[in-house]
Amino acid sequence: MAKSPTTLELAIRKAREKKDILLMTHIVLGYPNFDDSLRVVEDMVKAGVDLMELQIPFSEPMADGPVILKANSEALKAGATVEKSFAAAERITREFDIPFLFMTYYNILFCYGVDEFVSRCKSAGITGCIVPDLPPAEGQQYLDAMHAAGISPVHIFTPKTPETRMRHLSDNSSGMIYCVARKGVTGKDTAFSDDLSEYLELCRSSTDLPLGVGFGVKSREDIDFLRGKVDIAVVGSETIRVMEQDGVGAVKGFIETLVA
Amino acid sequence: MKNSGYYSQFGGAYIPEILVPTFDELESAYLVAREDESFWQEYIDLMSTYSCRATPITRLDNLTEQLGGANVYVKREDLNHTGAHKANNVMGQGLLTRRMGKTRVIAETGAGQHGVATATMAAKFGFDCTIYMGAHDVARQRPNVFWMEQMGATVVAVTEGSQTLKDAINEAFRDWVSNMDDTHYVLGTACGPHPFPEMVSWFQSIIGIESREQMLERTGKLPERVYACVGGGSNAMGIFGGFLEDKGVELVGVEAGGRGRGQGQHAARLAYDDATIGVAQGYKTYFLQDNDGQMQDTHSVSAGLDYVGVSPILSHMHETKEVRFEAASDTEVVEAMQRTVRNEGLIPALESSHAFAQAYKEAPDMSSNEDILINMSGRADKDIFTVADAVHDPKWQQFIIDKAEAYRAEMQNG
Numbered sequence: 001m002a003k004s005p006t007t008l009e010l011a012i013r014k015a016r017e018k019k020d021i022l023l024m025t026h027i028v029l030g031y032p033n034f035d036d037s038l039r040v041v042e043d044m045v046k047a048g049v050d051l052m053e054l055q056i057p058f059s060e061p062m063a064d065g066p067v068i069l070k071a072n073s074e075a076l077k078a079g080a081t082v083e084k085s086f087a088a089a090e091r092i093t094r095e096f097d098i099p100f101l102f103m104t105y106y107n108i109l110f111c112y113g114v115d116e117f118v119s120r121c122k123s124a125g126i127t128g129c130i131v132p133d134l135p136p137a138e139g140q141q142y143l144d145a146m147h148a149a150g151i152s153p154v155h156i157f158t159p160k161t162p163e164t165r166m167r168h169l170s171d172n173s174s175g176m177i178y179c180v181a182r183k184g185v186t187g188k189d190t191a192f193s194d195d196l197s198e199y200l201e202l203c204r205s206s207t208d209l210p211l212g213v214g215f216g217v218k219s220r221e222d223i224d225f226l227r228g229k230v231d232i233a234v235v236g237s238e239t240i241r242v243m244e245q246d247g248v249g250a251v252k253g254f255i256e257t258l259v260a
Numbered sequence: 261m262k263n264s265g266y267y268s269q270f271g272g273a274y275i276p277e278i279l280v281p282t283f284d285e286l287e288s289a290y291l292v293a294r295e296d297e298s299f300w301q302e303y304i305d306l307m308s309t310y311s312c313r314a315t316p317i318t319r320l321d322n323l324t325e326q327l328g329g330a331n332v333y334v335k336r337e338d339l340n341h342t343g344a345h346k347a348n349n350v351m352g353q354g355l356l357t358r359r360m361g362k363t364r365v366i367a368e369t370g371a372g373q374h375g376v377a378t379a380t381m382a383a384k385f386g387f388d389c390t391i392y393m394g395a396h397d398v399a400r401q402r403p404n405v406f407w408m409e410q411m412g413a414t415v416v417a418v419t420e421g422s423q424t425l426k427d428a429i430n431e432a433f434r435d436w437v438s439n440m441d442d443t444h445y446v447l448g449t450a451c452g453p454h455p456f457p458e459m460v461s462w463f464q465s466i467i468g469i470e471s472r473e474q475m476l477e478r479t480g481k482l483p484e485r486v487y488a489c490v491g492g493g494s495n496a497m498g499i500f501g502g503f504l505e506d507k508g509v510e511l512v513g514v515e516a517g518g519r520g521r522g523q524g525q526h527a528a529r530l531a532y533d534d535a536t537i538g539v540a541q542g543y544k545t546y547f548l549q550d551n552d553g554q555m556q557d558t559h560s561v562s563a564g565l566d567y568v569g570v571s572p573i574l575s576h577m578h579e580t581k582e583v584r585f586e587a588a589s590d591t592e593v594v595e596a597m598q599r600t601v602r603n604e605g606l607i608p609a610l611e612s613s614h615a616f617a618q619a620y621k622e623a624p625d626m627s628s629n630e631d632i633l634i635n636m637s638g639r640a641d642k643d644i645f646t647v648a649d650a651v652h653d654p655k656w657q658q659f660i661i662d663k664a665e666a667y668r669a670e671m672q673n674g
Contacts, residue, residue, distance in 0.1 A: 059421065059554040060540045062433050063276045069420060082552045106274055107539045111553030133274045133542070158278040160440075165280065183278060184438035 008127040008152040008175030011099045012210045012231060015050050021227045022050035023259055024212055026103065026236035028071035029054050030080030034088050036248050043248075044239075045096045047255035051232070053130065054092070056085040056104035063132040065187035067237040067244075082112055086124050093125030101128040101154065101175075109134075109142065118145040128152035128175045136172040143172055154178050157206070159199050166206035176210040176232065179203045181217065187237030190216025192225040200229045220258055233258075265454020268579060270572035273453035274542050279433075282440040287455045289360050294462065303352055307466065310384065311341040311351065314470045317478060317633070322603045323620070330626035332619060333483065333633045334606065335471050335499060344609065344638030345467060345495045346377040350446055352463035354381040357444040364388040364443040368432045370397055370425035370491065371564035371611065372404025373638055374448030379413035381446075389413040392431040396423035397563045404642050422557050425491075425567045429541050449492025450571035453542035457573050461497035468502020471633060479631055485510045485622070488635040489614040490585070491527070491564050493571030495637035500583065510584065513574060514618040516560035517587030523548060527558040529570045530578045531587035537575075545572045561590040561646065562610035564638075588617035594650045596620055597640065609638035610646065 005013070015022055025044050029037050044052065057075040061068065093100050102121060109117045109131065121129065128151060134142060136155065146153040152175025157166055159182060170177060179200065181190045190196070203211055213226055214234030223233045235258065242254045265271045275283055293299040307313040316339065320332040337345040350367075357365055365387045369375030375391040382389035391408050395417040398405055408415050421427040429452070436445045450460045475483050486503055488496035490513040503509040518526030521534065527548070529535040535546040538553050548556045548568045560566040577583040588596070593610060596617035600606050608616055612635070619634045626632070640647060648656040 060426065060430055062430055062541070063437070065434070073421060076554060105540075107547075107549070107553035110539050110544075111536075111549070111551065132276050133539070135273070135275065135277065135280065138272055138274055156277040160278055160281050162281070169277070180278065183440070185434045188438075 003174060006127070006150055006152045006174045008099050008101070009210060011127065012051070012176060016210070016231055019050070021223060021230070022232045023048065023223070023255070024051045024053065024232050024234045025049050025239050025255070026053040026055060026234065028057055028068060028075050028240070029085045029088050030057060030075035030078060031071040032074060033078055034080070034084060037088060038092065039248055040243065040251050041092050041096060043252035044255055045098060047252045048259040049098065049255060051099045051101070053101050053103045053234070053236070054085070054089055056082060056102060056108050058105040058108055060107075061105060063185060065185035065237060067187040067240050071240055082108055086120050089126060090124045099127040100125070101130060102126050103130040103132075106131050106134040114141045115145050118142070118149050118151060121151055122149045126151060128154050130154045130156070130178060132156060136169065147174070152176070156180055157203050159183065163202060163206055166203065170207035170209060173209060176212050177203065177207050178234070179211055179213045179230070180215045181213055182215055184215070186215060187241070188216060192222055197229065204229070220260070223258060265458065267573045267576035269537070270545050270575040271454055271457060272539075272544050274539050274544070275453050276437060278437050279440065282436070283453060285360065289356055290455050290459050293356055293359065299355065303355060303463070304466075306351055306355065307348065311347050312339045313466065314474070315339045317471065317474045318606070320604050323599070326603065327620060327623040329624040329628065330484065330630040330632045331479075331628065332623055333475065333478070333631060334636045335467060335633060337467060337495065337635060337637050338606070338608070338612075338639035342373065342377045342380050343641060344373040344377065345464060345498060345635075346374045346448060346638070347380070348466055348498065349448065349460050349463045349494060350374070350377040350381045353444065353446045354385050357387065357446070358385060360444065362442055362444045364390075364439065365446050366390045366392065366432050366435050366443055367446040367448055368425060368428035369393045369404075369448065370428070370566060371562065371609070372397065372401040372408070372642060373564060373609075375408050375413070375415070376404050378446050378448070379408040379411040382413060383411045390435065391415045392418055392428040392435070394423040394425060394428050395419045397425070397428070400646060401563055401642060403644070424558070424563070426541065426555060426569070433542070449494040450497045450573060451492045451541065451543060451545070451569055457543070457571055460494050461501060461573060464494050464498025465501035467495070467498035467635065468500060470502070471499055472502040475631070475633060481631070482506050482509050483631040483633040484508070484626065485512055485632045486635070487512045487514060487615040487619045487632065489565060489611050489637060490515050490530075490570060490574060491567050491611060492569070493574045495635050497571060497573060499633070499635040504582070511582065512618060513583050513585045514614040515585060515587045516562060516565035516614060517589040517592070518559040518561070520589060524557045525559055526587065527560045527566050527568070528587040530575065530585040541569060543569070543572050545569050545575045561593060561650070562614070564609070564611040565614065586618050588614045592617040594647070597647065598651065606636065607640045608636050609640045610643050612637040
């Protein structure tokens, strides 16, 4: 367990010295196009987002709900590729001084070549990856490459995950743990209840890594609920929904309501 | 979770974390059932009283004479209840669902045969049932949708992606990650995460076990070649399963050649060289994908073979050369079907007709001492609209026009 903290973990701990909860957001690269992706990142960083997940689009995003699913397929239709996603990430990490993680599905890494993918992440300034369809048992090559490169493989805790499995996932992770607040896919409502608190206590006691909570987190009230329980609130689908309803320009205002 | 379910480099279980305990539970239930002889006996009893097992083997006397080569035999999976081999897998998983104490089943379907079989099983066992079907397939397989709904299933038309089988599988998984506590996902083919490829092949092996005995009894020897169409690969795994130890039996898998080679034109993952190894829908196999790993559109006249991936066990058997893979084009398939209907009075589904097409190509080059066995995985009643279009039958067209006019008049008169 006594791993030395990664770049991602150090950045999270440093940011936590100033704030009692951090905000992480999620965008799909190339949706609706790469120019808008860059603009949304800029607006989010200016509005006070502490870290961001950049999703490389995939044609079969099994764990995503309707909002992110649509963003994936629209991005691909508009010509997004893995190479363009790396180029965008490179530019983003150069311009903005917060940690950026990639989120994508395993086939993207597998077809690119796992070692090549990880070394591209390194040169693009990415600090962590979330690959929701790659359990540690299937991902030894990925884990070895990530640990060697000092990039954090972030695994997922769920309300169905037993404590022993949480410890196993934690042993194979660095940087942070992503706790999904409920069953189901991204972008549906979550009940912020005593059950959730109990589950988050179990998460807290099963790992020494910083905890982020996502799935259904979409308002100031939700974030207040999480304050003191975890380190990071993750707002994913809701920002994309805001962008769809009110345009790219509305994202900044929405983020400001969350961090005010 | 165990790192099991590999066939050389193919297979595995690439699943979201939320489903890990569900897969552990399923694998345990499957392994217990597999060790329990009474489970298999219960399965055989069910299939021989509720469906039509053992299904017979028919010799195609007229076509054997016309082709002038090998003797052509057909395993009649079309005589299963609901008209296809799909019932074997579904009834097996139904028994397992009951053992696990779950009360709801979900399934994906391409042609609709697996959906109908699952809806049938759910009606019999008293389960709630939701079927995911690509909107494109809902449009071309209305008769099956009709029957699913009559049996009380909810049919969800999936409008994501290419609106075919792979998209229906994604949607079924999205349902399952929300509802795993009371729901079992009855995956319809020998694909997906472990233990599905192995478990579905096990239930379907009833086809091969019967076939081997029946051919021995009938001809006193084993057939020289066995043909099966390959979409996901469950009917092929089923019939091949009876002959895996028999070195003298050549196994031939026939994929959807569609309009010919070139991505987007067909659904031949192994016979053509347009597919590469990838990981999607929870397992590693050959997929029709681009260099980035994005799945590509496929084409086939038969909805049931119109799929980007293929059973990891068959990818393995392709590499070890235990199975030879061929592809039959849309045109060859429709011709083979018409030829079978006209000369033998059998009505093979468009999916199954791929196996017939390849067998008819090869039979004339074989000797009259040799036998071939074709798996007729299903019957074509569901394909009546597609086939009627393909053969341009004017009387059928007139019938549909008259029917439409009658419906319209009925609606207008309130």
